[in-house]
Amino acid sequence: MGDTITVTGNIASDPERRVTASGIVIASFRLASRQRRFDRSANAWVDGDTNWYSVSAFRALGEHAYASLRRGDRVVVVGRLRLREWETATKKGWSAEIDADSLGHDLLWGTTTFQRDESARAPRPAASAEQTPAPVVEPVATVRPETADLSDRWSAPLVPSGAPAIDADEIPF
Incomplete structure (x- = not known):
């Protein structure tokens, strides 16, 4: 399954950093997502069930996630959902995994400061005489x-x- 999903939740474990044999950085962590609803009969907010996800971030996103995120942080994760069946000698079940395309702190719950990674920016190509100038945009x-x-x-x-x-x-x- 490769559906795109957006999940908000709390990081349940400090991100772990691994490097594959080919040099690809992977940061992974567990994410707990619990939806709340208002119970009119009790006139109070009620917590729903907790959904658990294993989140993996690759390459530069993995490096940035490892450097920026900690256990307990409230985050927003956008990525591809994969459901995997697993089985041990005594149990079997399903796990939900997200390969993150984008992630960051959930600003509803606090503030953060962005710092651009200048080493990840590609240099701009030099302008050549063969390139056509950008069109002049006039007000409509x-x-x-x-x-x-x-x-x-x-x-x-x-x-x-x-x-x-x-x-x-x-x-x-």
Whole structure:
């Protein structure tokens, strides 16, 4: 199964970092996701069942996850869901695994600071004479002064490009 899924939850284990024989970095952790609902009869919030996921992040995402995430952090994970059947001598069941495409802290529960990884940015190619310049984008419409209703600043009529423009001091906004 390869469905895309978005899950919010708490990290239940500190991320572990592994490197494959071919040099690919993998960070993995367990994620607990519990949905809450409002029970009108009890007039209170009630916790639902907890869903458990094994999350894996690869390459640069794995490095960044390992450096940034800790047990207990509230996160949002977007990735591909895989359901796997497992069996031991005494038990059998299913596990839900997410191969993360994107993940980060859930800002509903706190703040974080982003720091760009400059080493991961690709250098921009040098401009060549063969490249065509970017097209000039002109405004689609402007406000025509004689029809502007200054009492309602949000309802100023728009006219096609090429009409006489208004000085910045005359714009009703």
